[in-house]
Structure formats: C-alpha cells, structure tokens
Amino acid sequence: MVNEARKKEILDAISNAVVHFDEDRCAEWCKTALQEGLGAYEATMKGLTAGMDKVGELYTRQEYFVPELLLCSDALYAGLNILRPHIQTDHAVAKGRILLGVVEGDIHDIGKNLVKTMFEAGGWEVHDLGKDVKLEYFVEEQKKINADLVGLSALMTTSMMAIEKAIAMLRAADREVKVLVGGAPLNREIAAGFGADGYAEDAVSAVQEACRIFRNRTVRRCPQTAHRGTG
Numbered sequence: 001m002v003n004e005a006r007k008k009e010i011l012d013a014i015s016n017a018v019v020h021f022d023e024d025r026c027a028e029w030c031k032t033a034l035q036e037g038l039g040a041y042e043a044t045m046k047g048l049t050a051g052m053d054k055v056g057e058l059y060t061r062q063e064y065f066v067p068e069l070l071l072c073s074d075a076l077y078a079g080l081n082i083l084r085p086h087i088q089t090d091h092a093v094a095k096g097r098i099l100l101g102v103v104e105g106d107i108h109d110i111g112k113n114l115v116k117t118m119f120e121a122g123g124w125e126v127h128d129l130g131k132d133v134k135l136e137y138f139v140e141e142q143k144k145i146n147a148d149l150v151g152l153s154a155l156m157t158t159s160m161m162a163i164e165k166a167i168a169m170l171r172a173a174d175r176e177v178k179v180l181v182g183g184a185p186l187n188r189e190i191a192a193g194f195g196a197d198g199y200a201e202d203a204v205s206a207v208q209e210a211c212r213i214f215r216n217r218t219v220r221r222c223p224q225t226a227h228r229g230t231g
Contacts, residue, residue, distance in 0.1 A: 001037055002036045002037050002038060006036065007038060010029060010032055010033050010036065010038060010043070010047070011033075011038075011042075011043065011046045011047045011050070013025070013029040013032075013047075014026060014029045014030060014033065014043060014047030014048060014051065014079060015046075015047050015048070015050040015051035015054065016051065017029055017051070017075055017079070018047075018048055018051025018052060018054075018055065018072055018075045018076050018079070019051050019054050019055055019058070019072065020075075021068065021071035021072045021074065021075045022075055023074055023075045023078040024078070026048075026075045026076070026078045026079040027078045027079055027081070027082055029047070029079070030043060030047070030048075030078075030079040030082040030083050031082055033047065033083075034082070034083070034086060040083040040084075040086035040087045041087050043079075043083055044079075044080065044083050044084075044087060044123075045123060047079070048076050048079050048080060048083070048121060049121045049122060049123070051072070051075075051076065052072065052076060052117070052118065052121040052122075055068070055069065055072045056118070056204040059202075059204050060204060066110070066114070069114055069117075069203065069204075070110070070113075070114070073113070073114060073117040076117060076120075076121055077117070080120065095122065095123040095124055096119075096124045096125070096148045096149065096210065096214070097124065097125040097126075097127070097145065097146075097147045097148050097149075098119055098124055098125070098126055098127070098147055098148065098149045098150070098151055098180075098210070099127045099129065099138070099141055099142055099145055099147040099149070099150045099151065100112060100115060100116055100119075100126060100127065100128045100129065100150075100151040100153075101128070101129035101130060101131070101133040101137075101138060101151070101152065101153075102130070102131040102132065102133060102152075102153050102154065102155075103132075103133060103135065103138075103152055103153070103154050103159055103162040103163055103166055104132055104133060104134050104135055104159070104162050105132065105154075105156075105158065105159040105162055106131065106132060106153075106154045106155055106156055106159035106162075107131045107132050108131070108154075108155035108156070109130065109131040111153055111155065111182065111183065111184075111202075111203060112128075112131070112151075112153045114202075114203035115151060115153070115182065115200070115203045115206045116128050117203065118203050118204065118206055118207050119206070119207055119210075122207045124207075127141065127145050127147065129141060135162060135165055135166045135169055136169070138150065138152070138166050138169070138170060139169050139170055139173050142170060142173070142174065142177065143173060143174075148178065148214070149178050149179070149180055149210055149213065149214075150170060150177060150178070150179050150180070151179075151180045151181070151182070151206070152166055152167070152179060152180075152181045152182075152196075153181065153182050153183045154183040154185065154186070155183050155184050155185070156184075156185065157185040160183065160185045160186060160190075163181055163183075163186070163194055163196075164193075164194040164195070167179050167181075167194055167195045167196060168195070171195065178197045178198075178213055178214075179195070179196045179197050179198075180196065180197065180198045180199070180200060180206065180209060180210055180213065181194065181196040181198070181199055181200075182199060182200040182201065182202075182206065186199060187199070187201075197213050198210065198212065198213045
C-alpha cells in the first residue's frame with residue numbers, strides 16, 4: 001500500500017497536470033496511481049476533480065479563459081480514460097445523473113462540452129445527446145434515463161426559443177423534471193420566463209447551480225454534495 005507522502009505526491013501531480021493542461025503527464029500519473037495501489041475513485045476525485053476545482057478558480061479570477069478550459073478538459077479526459085474502467089469496481093456512486101444537449105437548430109457545442117467536463121469531474125453520471133438535438137429526443141431519452149436534471153443550451157437567439165418548447169414538452173411528460181439552461185442569448189430572467197429551474201452563465205458555475213436546485217430536495221444520488229464549482 002502506498003504511503004501518505006507518496007499518495008499526496010501522486011494526487012498533486014495529477015491535479016497539476018490538469019491545471020497546466022498536460023495530457024501526457026496526466027495520463028502517466030493516473031497510470032502510476034493505479035500501479036501503486038491508489039483507488040481509481042480517489043485518484044479521480046482528489047486528483048482530477050481537485051485540478052478542475054483549481055481551473056474553475058482561475059477562470060473565475062479571469063486568469064484562465066475558454067481556450068484554457070478546453071485544454072484543461074483534454075487533460076482531464078486523458079486521465080479519466082485511464083481511471084474510468086477501474087472505477088466500476090470501486091465503491092464510488094455517481095452524485096447525480098444529468099441529461100445534456102444543445103437544442104434543435106444549434107450546432108454550437110463548446111459550452112455544452114465544457115459543462116459535461118465539469119459535471120463528470122464532479123462525479124456525476126452524464127448522458128450527452130450532443131448538438132442540434134430534436135426536442136422530442138430530449139423527452140424520449142429522459143423517459144429512458146430518468147435523469148435528476150436535464151441541461152439544455154443554445155448559443156443563437158434564433159434557437160433559444162426552442163429551449164422554452166423543450167421545457168414545456170419535458171414537463172408535459174413529467175411535471176417534476178428539473179431543468180438547467182445556459183447559453184449566450186439567455187440570462188436568469190429569460191430562463192425563469194421559460195420555466196427553467198436554474199440558469200448557469202458558464203460551465204464553471206453550472207454544477208454549483210445544479211447543487212442549488214437540489215439543495216433542499218432528496219434525490220437519488222445526493223447531487224447537493226457534488227463538485228462545488230465556482231461562479
């Protein structure tokens with residue numbers, strides 16, 4: 001069993017590799033973690049997730065911007081691809097289940113992809129439908145998946161109105177469904193007018209907003225304890 005000093009060295013190295021968007025080093029240190037007996041879940045949460053926490057803080061302080069977030073995301077997934085197959089045998093349980101997608105008529109998915117990264121880093125089970133998703137498909141997939149939260153995004157004003165329609169369709173199928181929205185043309189007032197339960201102005205604040213939605217509610221996987229996010 002690895003001693004505490006070595007464990008800290010490995011976890012810090014994984015975290016720093018994410019912060020400095022070094023995919024190769026992140027993957028190598030994740031392999032080292034497994035080889036030396038660290039649990040995959042611990043390496044994910046105290047290494048990869050800790051790194052994304054720092055990235056979120058840098059973004060909030062405007063020291064990092066979207067390009068850096070994308071590079072950090074690549075490093076995170078380089079490590080996660082190593083660790084994820086081993087997490088299945090650990091005691092880890094997802095903190096929440098979210099269904100994500102960019103609404104019909106919109107092919108801009110950079111923001112959605114960053115949101116996916118932040119939720120996965122926070123230990124959520126993410127079902128990503130991609131971009132230009134037909135509204136009926138959100139409803140069909142939610143019936144199958146029964147996610148704790150549905151995340152909808154749009155970057156264009158012309159496609160933004162589809163979010164309101166999607167929420168209405170989701171609620172017609174399930175009155176209790178919770179919906180988080182985001183995208184450049186939206187703000188908190190528009191989101192509330194559309195009937196959304198929450199609005200996130202960026203990927204870093206999305207998980208924090210999800211936690212706010214569920215703070216006083218009992219859900220399947222206690223997402224109120226998920227990645228804290230910043231914003």
